[in-house]
Amino acid sequence: MSDTTASVGLPRLNAPAPAFxxxxxxxxxxxxxxxxxxxxxxxxxxxxxxxxxxxxxxxxxxxxxxxxxxxxxxxxxxxxxxxxxxxxxxxxxxxxxxxxxxxxxxxxxxxxxxxxxxxxxxxxxxxxxxxxxxxxxxxxxxxxxxxxxxxxSIPEIVRLVTAMQASDANGVATPAGWQPGDDAIVSPPKTIAAAASREGEGFKYTDWYYSTRPLAA
The missing domain is CATH 3.40.30.10 (Glutaredoxin)
Structure with missing residues (x-):
């Protein structure tokens, strides 16, 4: 075991993982x-x-x-x-x-x-x-x-990796319990104008902040 690691302290999400x-x-x-x-x-x-x-x-x-x-x-x-x-x-x-x-x-x-x-x-x-x-x-x-x-729950860890890979590849978020084949969440609009036009953008629309779409197989 090496005596050194390249990072000290607690790790943080979306930061470089501590080297070892x-x-x-x-x-x-x-x-x-x-x-x-x-x-x-x-x-x-x-x-x-x-x-x-x-x-x-x-x-x-x-x-x-x-x-x-x-x-x-x-x-x-x-x-x-x-x-x-x-x-x-x-x-x-x-x-x-x-x-x-x-x-x-x-x-x-x-x-x-x-x-x-x-x-x-x-x-x-x-x-x-x-x-x-x-x-x-x-x-x-x-x-x-x-x-x-x-x-x-090891299946949950596998599901999580699958979901993150889908998010990265498609620029989407995934809902609770998402599985391959399920619809994904489209990023909410960030302006009043974009919120007003969201319903007509072709997504599965529930409200301006919540729309979903299928992912390509």
């Missing part, structure tokens, strides 16, 4: 290695724990779908490489699931602290269940935090 270089179960990895790709960086409290095991099995099941979307997975906990290797081998042996993505060794908590994964009151020595979505330009686009006691 770290040892992983697949060799050294840095944030720069993922340039041009989406990245889901996620932390878990500890290896060989039941909730984390279910999450890793679910992430493994989603890995190929994410890769098809030009998105990679990268796990992290404050455990050693040897612990990570033993745990992933145990998951393969006991659950029949291979873990296809790297897991960061973060014994010195450099990456965890740079990304705000250590929360006093939850645990001072373990990373909470944090998930960060980083875009191909290295910009932090989403952050999700879960309590120690409850596992994440």
């Amino acid at each position: 270089t770290a040892k992983t179960t697949h060799g050294d990895r840095s944030l720069a290695d993922y340039e041009g790709k989406w990245l889901v960086l996620f932390s878990h409290p500890s290896d060989f724990t039941p909730v984390c095991t279910t999450e890793f099995i679910a992430f493994a099941g989603a890995a190929s779908d994410l890769q098809a979307m030009n998105c990679e997975l990268l796990g992290l906990s404050i455990d050693s490489i040897y612990s990570h290797i033993a745990w992933t081998r145990n998951i393969a042996d006991k659950f029949g699931v291979e873990i296809p993505f790297p897991i960061i060794e973060d014994l010195k908590m450099n990456v965890a602290r740079a990304y705000g994964m250590i929360h006093e009151g939850a645990s001072d020595t373990s990373a909470v269940r944090a998930t960060f979505v980083i875009d191909p330009e290295g910009v932090l686009r989403a952050m999700l935090y879960y309590p120690m006691s409850n596992g994440r």
Whole structure:
């Protein structure tokens, strides 16, 4: 694990994600290695724990779908490489699931602290269940935090990446629970004149501030 990270303090949405270089179960990895790709960086409290095991099995099941979307997975906990290797081998042996993505060794908590994964009151020595979505330009686009006691919804993380990619490609927003094939939200007009003309612009019109349109398949 490198002793340094390129950023300190808590990360911010729509700002560059903190740079890092770290040892992983697949060799050294840095944030720069993922340039041009989406990245889901996620932390878990500890290896060989039941909730984390279910999450890793679910992430493994989603890995190929994410890769098809030009998105990679990268796990992290404050455990050693040897612990990570033993745990992933145990998951393969006991659950029949291979873990296809790297897991960061973060014994010195450099990456965890740079990304705000250590929360006093939850645990001072373990990373909470944090998930960060980083875009191909290295910009932090989403952050999700879960309590120690409850596992994440991995389908929701996949849905979120899909929705952000659709927004970027089409210049739209997406409503609650949006899925591919659903209509997207057109940006509201920003002037009185534009609001007055919105109804006649060919969108699915509800009111001046709320109109939707289908996205190309």
